[in-house]
Amino acid sequence: FFVNFEVGDTTLAHVHSVDSVYIFLSPSGASVDQLVKGVGCKRDFMDYGEVRFGEHCECPLEHIITSLPGAGGVTCVDAELLRPPPKRGKEEIQEMEKHELVKVRSKFRCFKITLNPGDAVETFYDFFGLRVVGKGGECDFGGWRKQVQVGDCDWFEPKGTQKVENVGETVVEYFVIQWREWE
Numbered sequence: 001f002f003v004n005f006e007v008g009d010t011t012l013a014h015v016h017s018v019d020s021v022y023i024f025l026s027p028s029g030a031s032v033d034q035l036v037k038g039v040g041c042k043r044d045f046m047d048y049g050e051v052r053f054g055e056h057c058e059c060p061l062e063h064i065i066t067s068l069p070g071a072g073g074v075t076c077v078d079a080e081l082l083r084p085p086p087k088r089g090k091e092e093i094q095e096m097e098k099h100e101l102v103k104v105r106s107k108f109r110c111f112k113i114t115l116n117p118g119d120a121v122e123t124f125y126d127f128f129g130l131r132v133v134g135k136g137g138e139c140d141f142g143g144w145r146k147q148v149q150v151g152d153c154d155w156f157e158p159k160g161t162q163k164v165e166n167v168g169e170t171v172v173e174y175f176v177i178q179w180r181e182w183e
Contacts (some may be wrong), residue, residue, distance in 0.1 A: 006073040010066040017060040018080040022052040025075040039171040050102040085128035085179040109178045120165035130177045138168030
């Protein structure tokens, strides 16, 4: 899900009942009040690029969120983990060029990739995953030029090497979520 609401906006009451990875993309962070069923009101702040994991299968979260002044509105990608990926029988890649490991949990790993203008990286994703754009710009994906926007997402399966080059004039940043095998 791509979530975007302005300061002062309030969501409808909703329930998260599936484990989820949240990536917060508000450039100046987001300050919110959460009215959580059975708990009450909690104030929270999410930094740009913060990655959280919500274990909701066994403990669903029902809440209402209000975006508060003092930061930007809320921009977030919520990726639900509906089922484990197919078994590959391979070990996880431990290090990848320009991939900063930002969060590891039993069901996923999340990396951040930052490309300055002219930077390029060769990627080799031998796993199932999701790429989420945090800071947009113009990139060349192995001969395919594309303007990427904040919150753009694309799912992928294990694939060979791909070169990604920032051909624009701004910093491009994206997050790669690797779905880990679990029972």
